[in-house]
Amino acid sequence: MIDLLTSFTRELxxxxxxxxxxxxxxxxxxxxxxxxxxxxxxxxxxxxxxVKHIEHLPAFDRAFDVFFSLQTPVEAEEPQxxxxxxxxxxxxxxxxxxxxxxxxxxxxISGDVDAIRRLARAAVLAFGGIEAGRPVGGVYYxxxxxxxxxxxxxxxxxxxxxxxxxQADQARARQNRIDLLRSYVExxxxxxxxxxxxxxxxxxxxxxxxxxxxxLGHASRADLVRLQHTIRPLTRRLAARLAQRRxxxxxxxxxxxxxxxxxxxxxxxxxxxxxxxxxITKPDVVMLCDVSGSVSTFAFFTMxxxxxxxxxxxxxxxxxxxxxxxxxTDYFAPGVDFAEAAGRVxxxxxxxxxxxxxxxxxxFSEFEEQFGEAVTPRTTLIITGDARSNYRNPHEERFAExxxxxxxxxxxxxxxSRFWNTGDSVMARYQDLCDGVFxxxxxxxxxxxxxxxxxx
Amino acid sequence: xxxxxxxxELSAALLGAGYLPDDHxxxxxxxxxxxxxxxxxxxxxxxxxxxxxxxxxxxxxxRLIRLQCYEGLDEAKALYEWDYRKQLxxxxxxxxxxxxxxxxDIFSEGFLLERxxxxxxxxxxxxxLLIDEVDRVEIETEALLLxxxxxxxxxxxxxxxxxxSSQPLVVLTSNNxxxxxxxxxxxxxxxxxxYPTPERERDILxxxxxxxxxxxxxxxxxxxxxxxxxxxxxxxxVAESIDWARTLLVLGVGEVDERVTAETLxxxxxxxTDIDKVAxxxxx
Numbered sequence: 001m002i003d004l005l006t007s008f009t010r011e012l013x014x015x016x017x018x019x020x021x022x023x024x025x026x027x028x029x030x031x032x033x034x035x036x037x038x039x040x041x042x043x044x045x046x047x048x049x050x051v052k053h054i055e056h057l058p059a060f061d062r063a064f065d066v067f068f069s070l071q072t073p074v075e076a077e078e079p080q081x082x083x084x085x086x087x088x089x090x091x092x093x094x095x096x097x098x099x100x101x102x103x104x105x106x107x108x109i110s111g112d113v114d115a116i117r118r119l120a121r122a123a124v125l126a127f128g129g130i131e132a133g134r135p136v137g138g139v140y141y142x143x144x145x146x147x148x149x150x151x152x153x154x155x156x157x158x159x160x161x162x163x164x165x166x167q168a169d170q171a172r173a174r175q176n177r178i179d180l181l182r183s184y185v186e187x188x189x190x191x192x193x194x195x196x197x198x199x200x201x202x203x204x205x206x207x208x209x210x211x212x213x214x215x216l217g218h219a220s221r222a223d224l225v226r227l228q229h230t231i232r233p234l235t236r237r238l239a240a241r242l243a244q245r246r247x248x249x250x251x252x253x254x255x256x257x258x259x260x261x262x263x264x265x266x267x268x269x270x271x272x273x274x275x276x277x278x279x280i281t282k283p284d285v286v287m288l289c290d291v292s293g294s295v296s297t298f299a300f301f302t303m304x305x306x307x308x309x310x311x312x313x314x315x316x317x318x319x320x321x322x323x324x325x326x327x328x329t330d331y332f333a334p335g336v337d338f339a340e341a342a343g344r345v346x347x348x349x350x351x352x353x354x355x356x357x358x359x360x361x362x363x364f365s366e367f368e369e370q371f372g373e374a375v376t377p378r379t380t381l382i383i384t385g386d387a388r389s390n391y392r393n394p395h396e397e398r399f400a401e402x403x404x405x406x407x408x409x410x411x412x413x414x415x416x417s418r419f420w421n422t423g424d425s426v427m428a429r430y431q432d433l434c435d436g437v438f439x440x441x442x443x444x445x446x447x448x449x450x451x452x453x454x455x456x
Numbered sequence: 457x458x459x460x461x462x463x464x465e466l467s468a469a470l471l472g473a474g475y476l477p478d479d480h481x482x483x484x485x486x487x488x489x490x491x492x493x494x495x496x497x498x499x500x501x502x503x504x505x506x507x508x509x510x511x512x513x514x515x516x517x518x519r520l521i522r523l524q525c526y527e528g529l530d531e532a533k534a535l536y537e538w539d540y541r542k543q544l545x546x547x548x549x550x551x552x553x554x555x556x557x558x559x560x561d562i563f564s565e566g567f568l569l570e571r572x573x574x575x576x577x578x579x580x581x582x583x584x585l586l587i588d589e590v591d592r593v594e595i596e597t598e599a600l601l602l603x604x605x606x607x608x609x610x611x612x613x614x615x616x617x618x619x620x621s622s623q624p625l626v627v628l629t630s631n632n633x634x635x636x637x638x639x640x641x642x643x644x645x646x647x648x649x650x651y652p653t654p655e656r657e658r659d660i661l662x663x664x665x666x667x668x669x670x671x672x673x674x675x676x677x678x679x680x681x682x683x684x685x686x687x688x689x690x691x692x693x694v695a696e697s698i699d700w701a702r703t704l705l706v707l708g709v710g711e712v713d714e715r716v717t718a719e720t721l722x723x724x725x726x727x728x729t730d731i732d733k734v735a736x737x738x739x740x
Contacts, residue, residue, distance in 0.1 A: 018638075020642055022642055023642060026491065026493070026645075029491060030487050030491060032490075033486065033487055033490040033491070034483070034487075035462070035463075040479055040480075041463060041479065041483045043480075044479065044480045044483035044484055044487075045483060045484075045487055047646070048483075048484040048487060048495075048645040048646050048647055049487075049645060049646075051646060052496075052638070052641035052642070052644075052646045053635075053641075053646075054498065054632065054648055057648065163713065163714050164714060164737060164738055164739075165678075165679055165682060165712070165713065165714055165717065165738070168678075168682040168685070169678045169682065172654075172678070172681065172682070172685075228687075233632060236633050236634075237632075237633065237634045237635055240591075240633050240634040241634060265541065266540060266541065266544065267544055271540060337687065
């Protein structure tokens, strides 16, 4: 068990979960107080001792499933039945697809765990087509099995005549069933893969990037949803940290009146000096965001983060552009659904003036003409975009005027820095005119940038 | 003080105290008692983190000492403070002993004001120490807790180190408004408490709201689960669904439907934009 725990610890560290030695020792001590035949209580014990961040729980669960799923202890006692001939009342190997689907659906609805497990194993054997020794994580096998089973149509659909609450209820019940089935199929696949190649190898193939390190430009739809959910907690944390840093930097001057007053209770000895709060100057932010196809995801994430951090700024004005530029500040009134507002920007704002291909030079000229007054000596100017201007004149002199007038100007480029200045990218032409150019591709980089801006 | 021999036994006891734990909560609490480690309970507001500490105090028959954290909490309010007014009086009072006697005297226990952390350590009877919303204190103040959490002792320069006479059971709660330091987390068992499943929420409602029928409770639980799925500024917590259940009970409602829900949304949701959003999705 200790050996298993050691390699499990190693896998967790490789997956980005920082497990300290003390925590690994705690984990091994906790084993004395756990019913080892109960996998879930083992999971509780290990997760509470080794994982200290919510964000790390999914990675822990994935690794745990691989390392501790090979044999459930009950099966370890009796000789492991041959996988292709499980002992059962009905031999699932003989079933047709239709019968298998029917029995599975029945088992899931009644919650008969043994039956689900047995039938899921039969389904995996029949439809998974698992090839021994292939270094894959099993996602593909899962997809194959679930598609053959047509899991989406296995359970009763939502009643179209029902009220919204009933419909939501039915939909949830249905989704729970599908998820339950999926989890068992997944477990069977994992079991076979682990038996084939060992837990270390399987865990390594299903390791995932931490959410903060996902490239925003190439994130899948599911990842984007997960990212959405991290924005709010992230801004709360960021705001708390900023408040702290500001306080730490500004102890304020001695408040003589309050100090003397409070010294009265100590017989005139100023035991507890009081300080004046210093007035905090908040930056006035103007954002200019490229929302053309390639970089729009990134632009909207940056906007969303800046909006969520609104309380940290004196004012935030946002302009979107492709080859035309328009102010979109009012699209994001407080409480508005962000995805919806982003959709409206793309439909309604005048961001396309000519042909819908980014034209930075034209945009800077137009911005100066129409909204030039937005940039003042108190402004923090933030430009997001890849500086790919489709070989058009970059008009850096127009940008220089803007950047010079602003208090500070930052450029966020969502492209990897080694691709800058290749092809139609004209980053170098603007680079020296800004106070700083940053490669910002992940949430982590974005967070540290916002922190920097907010501190002014 | 009562000892438990298994997580299951603890779980049953907690249920008896009116707190309905899931297996994970019971297992981690049990481990905390056995390993003598603090529990750090983290999760959204109103899922019963503080209640867990109270229930643990009840089932182990320990006294509950609570330290409510807030911004600006410092040593003097969390740990101990010298009663300087009393010290000044002592110095000004007539005394033959001379300066040395006074200096020894004013730094003795008689002049010490106990704050929650110190009283938890010095308590003669076993206690549960609840450090509530620990994410609200500044990161520097967190360091105050480290000595207590790992060694259950407090060092006072003038008096020396005071060790716990009986090992307190420590529960920290956090709403995760900021990242706690790794040093703190390392010393704790981490317990993430999320919104309960509809089944568990139904049972919680039935233990918390006497007179609630099972069908109404499950109606409430699944309606709340549906509402939580929408992207809201503040999803309804368990505390709020309990309030809602009480409201419906007082109103004499037999069944949760769209009309009743829409009319009583204000109990469940705290922002007008959230209320509008849910009301719109309920309208057919």
